[in-house]
Each structure stands twice: as C-alpha cells, then as structure tokens.
Amino acid sequence: MEMSSKLLERAVAEISQLPGIGKRTALRLALHLLKQPAEQTQLLTSALQKMRDEIQFCRQCHNISDVEVCEICANTSRDRSVICVVEDIRDVMAIENTNLFKGIYHVLGGKISPIDGIGPSQLNIVTLVEKVKTGNVKELIFALSSTMEGDTTNFYIYKQIKEYGIVTSAIARGIAVGDELEFADEVTLGRSILHRVPFENSLKSS
Amino acid sequence: MEMSSKLLERAVAEISQLPGIGKRTALRLALHLLKQPAEQTQLLTSALQKMRDEIQFCRQCHNISDVEVCEICANTSRDRSVICVVEDIRDVMAIENTNLFKGIYHVLGGKISPIDGIGPSQLNIVTLVEKVKTGNVKELIFALSSTMEGDTTNFYIYKQIKEYGIVTSAIARGIAVGDELEFADEVTLGRSILHRVPFENSLKSS
The missing domain is CATH 3.40.1360.10 (Dna Topoisomerase Vi A Subunit; Chain: A, domain 2)
Incomplete structure (x- = not known):
C-alpha cells in the first residue's frame, strides 16, 4: 500500500505486524490516533513500552506479575x-x-x-x-x-x-453446561459418555 | 478484567481504547508483544509516536503528507x-x-x-x-x-x-461492475435506472 506519507506508512507497517491485524485495519487505527489528541498516542506508546521493559514473571509459577512472587503464590491459604x-x-x-x-x-x-x-x-x-x-x-x-x-x-x-x-x-471434557446434545461434535459427546460421572456428583454445579 | 500485573492491565486498557478492539483482543495483542523480542515493541511505539508528532498535512489539499505540499498537488501535469x-x-x-x-x-x-x-x-x-x-x-x-x-x-x-x-x-451510484441485479438493494438499483447513461458511454470501462 503506497501512501503519501512515509511516517504513516511505517506506522501502518508496524501495526500490521500484530496478529490478526491487516493493512486496512492498521490504517484505520493509525488514522484514528491522528484524529485523537496527541496525548492518547503518548499514553498508548508509554504503556506498551513500560509493559515490555518492566514486566516480571512470578519466580514460582512464572505468571506475569509486578512483584517477585505473584499474589496467588504468596497467598498462604x-x-x-x-x-x-x-x-x-x-x-x-x-x-x-x-x-x-x-x-x-x-x-x-x-x-x-x-x-x-x-x-x-x-x-x-x-x-x-x-x-x-x-x-x-x-x-x-x-x-x-x-x-x-x-x-x-x-x-x-x-x-x-x-x-x-x-x-x-x-x-473434564464434555458437553458444555446448557448446550444441546444434538449440536455437540462426536468427539466431545463420545468423551462425555466414556467419562460419565456418578449422578449425585453431577448435581454439584459449584 | 482484573489482572495479576498493573503494567499489563494498563497496556490492555490503552490498546482497547482503539476502535474495534475489545479487552480480549487487546490482551491477546499485549501477550503477543511480550512473547516477541523487545525490539518489536520499540519499533511499534517509536513509529506511532513519530507519526503522531511529526505528521503534516498538505497546505493545499489537507491530505496527510511528509512535505508542505503533497505529491499530487505539486504535480504540474x-x-x-x-x-x-x-x-x-x-x-x-x-x-x-x-x-x-x-x-x-x-x-x-x-x-x-x-x-x-x-x-x-x-x-x-x-x-x-x-x-x-x-x-x-x-x-x-x-x-x-x-x-x-x-x-x-x-x-x-x-x-x-x-x-x-x-x-x-x-x-455515480449504481450496480457495481460484475454484480448480479437480483442481489442489488432497491435504492441502488432504482438510482442506477434513474441515472442511466447512454449505451455508447457504458462501453468505456476505463
């Protein structure tokens, strides 16, 4: 896509590197940012940059976290x-x-x-x-x-x-709660029969 | 959406400000950037920031341009x-x-x-x-x-x-070239009959 501005073209090229975002969507997003106040772009880029530079992973479970040990791992209960x-x-x-x-x-x-x-x-x-x-x-x-x-x-x-x-x-794999049997795929339905659970257990919804 | 990292949460909030991008897609994009080398985020943010800060509009036609008068306006032919x-x-x-x-x-x-x-x-x-x-x-x-x-x-x-x-x-508004009449909406088809063109003219496709 040739454009009248190399700045715009580069921004579109970078945005369209993201998964699921094509050139057209990227152009739409870039034009949106140009129409919004400059602060919005500033907030977006600084948030992305800060996230990429400062992100940490929990030492124990490797989940994304802002501290060395995440909340879940630190929870003694x-x-x-x-x-x-x-x-x-x-x-x-x-x-x-x-x-x-x-x-x-x-x-x-x-x-x-x-x-x-x-x-x-x-x-x-x-x-x-x-x-x-x-x-x-x-x-x-x-x-x-x-x-x-x-x-x-x-x-x-x-x-x-x-x-x-x-x-x-x-x-457990099986038919989702609330789903109709007739629309389920055979693999899922087959598994849900093979791995059936005692009826009393099935009453426990939570 | 509550997350284990405020950095990630802020990035997702900023990305989902963009039109057509919800929280889920924003999270997917943020996680993608975290998996890629840090340079990709750097390239993306600097391209966006540079575009927003340095973009110019053609003095004559107001199109986006890197120079004062865009290529089209400057073209004497x-x-x-x-x-x-x-x-x-x-x-x-x-x-x-x-x-x-x-x-x-x-x-x-x-x-x-x-x-x-x-x-x-x-x-x-x-x-x-x-x-x-x-x-x-x-x-x-x-x-x-x-x-x-x-x-x-x-x-x-x-x-x-x-x-x-x-x-x-x-x-001109009308039936698109190659389109079937039966699938056209009435307004478009109606207009294309009202604003019909001499047959000889319709032969000029370009």
Whole structure:
C-alpha cells in the first residue's frame, strides 16, 4: 500500500505486524490516533513500552506479575500441594474467575509445537519437574487446550514426573453446561459418555 | 478484567481504547508483544509516536503528507480546475488506484455529524470555498459516502459555492461492475435506472 506519507506508512507497517491485524485495519487505527489528541498516542506508546521493559514473571509459577512472587503464590491459604498446569495468564484468569480452584498454578508459557519452533526447553517445564521432585506436590492438573500440541505437552511432562508417583489429572471434557446434545461434535459427546460421572456428583454445579 | 500485573492491565486498557478492539483482543495483542523480542515493541511505539508528532498535512489539499505540499498537488501535469472532494486519505488512495482521475483533491477530514459533535468549522470547508472563489476551479466532484452525514456535508458545501456558478457533480451510484441485479438493494438499483447513461458511454470501462 503506497501512501503519501512515509511516517504513516511505517506506522501502518508496524501495526500490521500484530496478529490478526491487516493493512486496512492498521490504517484505520493509525488514522484514528491522528484524529485523537496527541496525548492518547503518548499514553498508548508509554504503556506498551513500560509493559515490555518492566514486566516480571512470578519466580514460582512464572505468571506475569509486578512483584517477585505473584499474589496467588504468596497467598498462604491456597493449597500448595495441588498444581494446575496452564499455558498462559489467560488460562489463570479464566480458572480464577470460576472461584472453584484453591490450589496454585504453573504457567508453561506455551505448548510444545515443532512447527512454530517451540521445544520443551523454551517452556517452564524444568521448574515444574523440580517442584514435583521436592515431594510436596500431591496432584498435578493438566489444563492445556486439547489440541495435538496440548496433548504432546501433557504427555511430555507426564513422562518426566511419572516416577514420582503423584496423582495426575486432566480437566473434564464434555458437553458444555446448557448446550444441546444434538449440536455437540462426536468427539466431545463420545468423551462425555466414556467419562460419565456418578449422578449425585453431577448435581454439584459449584 | 482484573489482572495479576498493573503494567499489563494498563497496556490492555490503552490498546482497547482503539476502535474495534475489545479487552480480549487487546490482551491477546499485549501477550503477543511480550512473547516477541523487545525490539518489536520499540519499533511499534517509536513509529506511532513519530507519526503522531511529526505528521503534516498538505497546505493545499489537507491530505496527510511528509512535505508542505503533497505529491499530487505539486504535480504540474494534473488538472487544477477539477477538484474531487473526499473525506480522508483512504478515499484519495482508492481513487488514485483507479488511475482515472487527473484532477486534484480536497480532503475535508470528516463529515458534518452533529451526533459526533462535528460541525462545518471542524472540517476543511473554508479553504475549499476560497479555492472556488479564486475563479480557477471549473468543476467540483463530490465523492463523500452516501450516508446522511455525507449528503448533509455535500449540501452544505453546495450552498456555499452555488453563487460562483461552477459545475458540481457527484460520483455515480449504481450496480457495481460484475454484480448480479437480483442481489442489488432497491435504492441502488432504482438510482442506477434513474441515472442511466447512454449505451455508447457504458462501453468505456476505463
């Protein structure tokens, strides 16, 4: 896209590097910033720059945090013997919103994905195995997405911690609460029948 | 959305100020920047900041430009007596891409829209009327979008320049080239019948 201004062209090129944002959307965003007061651009760029430069990761769970040990890990009322293994901060936020998990998390920072060049060494797996080695962990809950990458990652970690004999579990897959059976895909419906739960348990909604 | 990091939270809040970007997308973009090398964020923020601080508008047509008079206005082979009135740089780019317009542009910078608090004084209308007053303009082509705001703006300008007796025209509305009649909306189809053109003219596709 050739433009009458190299400044605009460079800004559009940089914005369109972001995932899911094409040239047209990038141009729309750039023109929006030009119409708004200069302070808005100032606030945006300084917030981005400050985030990138000063962001920290919790020393224990590797979640994004402003302090050395995040709020969840620092909370003494949480059960340190149950660790939920997740991909990133979004999963932590989603699970925290349910208010049903009282253990702690371990954020891997991604999934093993040879296509994207992500191997086990780029993920926070060593520190997880180390936590298990201490003997203080009773259960590991795998909460990665059920894709090939997620399954591979789960299995890779499982192999490394198997010998320590702790309980490992995976979050339940099945028909979402409120969903109609007829619209469910076969894999999900099949799993929900295979992994059916005692009826009394199913009454506990929270 | 409460997050474990205020830095991330502020970045997400700023990104989601942009039009069409919600909190979830903003979080996705912020996490993307955190995964990429710090240089990418640096490039993005400096491009945005530089654009906002140093952007200039052409003294003649008010289009975005890096120099005082833009390339189109400075081009002596273009017909200065035909002015195409458009909303913003995107319209200029779209018309330039057709390679069929040899006149010059006048960028209004928006449309009259009382709901958004945009009155005629915020648009580049005075300088347009002044150009017409000089007597060097033969034709004004209105190329604003055919919304209520566009029509209002067209009419506002038309009233101001009527007395100078120049030719005024509006771009043709009708069925797009290659479109099927059966799927066209009635207003467009109705207009395309009312404003039909001599058959010989319709053969000129470019």
